[in-house]
Amino acid sequence: MSHPRDLKILVVDDFSTMRRIVRGLLKEMGCDNVEEAEDGVHALRTLQSTKFDFVVSDINMPNMNGFDLLKSIKADATLKHLPVLMVTAEARKEDILLAAQSGAAGYIVKPFTKAVLEDKILKILQKMAVAA
Amino acid sequence: MSAVLPARASSDLHSSPASAGLGGAAQHPEVLTQIGLITRQVHDALHQLGVMPKLKEAASGLPDARSRLTYIAEKCGDTANRVLNSVEQAKAEQASMAKAAAALRGAKGSGMAASLDAAGVFALLDEIDAARDRTNAHLTDIMMAQDFHDLTGQVVAKVVSLALIVEDGLVALLRQAAVDEPVRKVDSGILNGPVVNPAGRSDVVANQGEVDDLLASLGF
Numbered sequence: 001m002s003h004p005r006d007l008k009i010l011v012v013d014d015f016s017t018m019r020r021i022v023r024g025l026l027k028e029m030g031c032d033n034v035e036e037a038e039d040g041v042h043a044l045r046t047l048q049s050t051k052f053d054f055v056v057s058d059i060n061m062p063n064m065n066g067f068d069l070l071k072s073i074k075a076d077a078t079l080k081h082l083p084v085l086m087v088t089a090e091a092r093k094e095d096i097l098l099a100a101q102s103g104a105a106g107y108i109v110k111p112f113t114k115a116v117l118e119d120k121i122l123k124i125l126q127k128m129a130v131a132a
Numbered sequence: 133m134s135a136v137l138p139a140r141a142s143s144d145l146h147s148s149p150a151s152a153g154l155g156g157a158a159q160h161p162e163v164l165t166q167i168g169l170i171t172r173q174v175h176d177a178l179h180q181l182g183v184m185p186k187l188k189e190a191a192s193g194l195p196d197a198r199s200r201l202t203y204i205a206e207k208c209g210d211t212a213n214r215v216l217n218s219v220e221q222a223k224a225e226q227a228s229m230a231k232a233a234a235a236l237r238g239a240k241g242s243g244m245a246a247s248l249d250a251a252g253v254f255a256l257l258d259e260i261d262a263a264r265d266r267t268n269a270h271l272t273d274i275m276m277a278q279d280f281h282d283l284t285g286q287v288v289a290k291v292v293s294l295a296l297i298v299e300d301g302l303v304a305l306l307r308q309a310a311v312d313e314p315v316r317k318v319d320s321g322i323l324n325g326p327v328v329n330p331a332g333r334s335d336v337v338a339n340q341g342e343v344d345d346l347l348a349s350l351g352f
Contacts, residue, residue, distance in 0.1 A: 017212040024216070089326040091336045096343055100352040107343055110326070116340050 002129075004121050005030035008051065012036075012043040012069065013058040013087075018110075022056055022087065025114045029121070040064025044072055047079055054121070059088040059095070067102060074103040083124050087112065190298040197291050204284045211280040214273065222270040225263045232256055 004026065011022045011034055019036045026034050037043035039061045047055070055073070059066030066086055073079045083105035091109050099107050106120040236256065330338040337343050
């Protein structure tokens with residue numbers, strides 16, 4: 001199983017503050033290889049040009065929201081293997097189910113703690129290791 | 133004013149490029165006159181209901197509300213960045229002290245403690261004191277940055293009072309114009325954002341535990 005420190009992670013959120021917080025938490029987990037995107041369009045373009053191991057994405061964003069980004073990733077043969085962890089303030093059950101059915105690897109509601117983020121990432125990596 | 137409204141309406145329609153599609157109305161000026169009269173009646177009725185002055189007051193306050201909300205967004209963003217900057221700098225100070233302490237411990241462990249000269253130890257202690265003062269300054273800055281809560285809270289209160297004026301006016305209008313139609317759910321086209329009060333709602337989750345339970349119950 002890989003460790004977060006071995007991953008190249010793309011953090012997608014329209015709020016630079018939240019990107020900075022997630023980047024800071026990932027750094028505390030030992031992961032320094034992090035890039036940022038401010039919306040789904042930017043994220044998709046970045047994913048298509050650079051190889052990443054993991055995506056942490058907000059949902060409510062301009063231009064392309066997190067659901068559409070997730071669907072685009074899962075519809076792309078070269079990207080569909082990427083685990084996408086949704087980190088969002090959207091707390092409606094139908095949104096959580098839609099994310100799961102669309103292929104999200106995990107779902108975190110804001111506000112969240114470092115422990116929750118770490119736990120979700122580790123569980124996703126564990127699942128991937130078992131499936132491999 | 134009754135005469136003015138139809139005249140304006142007629143003039144606007146004729147000068148508009150879209151007026152070509154309204155040829156029927158243009159050929160029947162009485163229709164435009166009738167629309168003008170109805171508009172005037174609605175205007176007078178709103179005045180009599182006392183709705184218009186309130187809505188005017190609220191409308192005049194909307195640009196102010198926009199600037200207040202912009203202020204809140206900017207203030208929150210500035211505060212977040214200020215805090216994050218201080219945290220990053222304080223963490224760097226902590227890392228630097230930890231490194232110095234580890235070096236000292238390493239020297240002791242390797243039997244080099246006797247070779248450490250007093251001047252070097254005191255220089256290290258001075259550096260630790262300075263780092264502690266800088267860290268303390270960052271903590272004070274983080275504490276002071278929390279003034280955004282007080283400042284934005286006051287601005288929010290003003291925007292809420294404006295929203296109440298708009299609500300009062302619209303409620304009065306709805307009461308007068310109420311019709312027995314089923315209420316249609318408005319599709320705002322945007323997602324919901326944070327749930328301010330999840331109590332008593334079964335369509336939302338209140339915490340991460342409920343997210344996990346929901347997904348687990350469905351086999352995800």
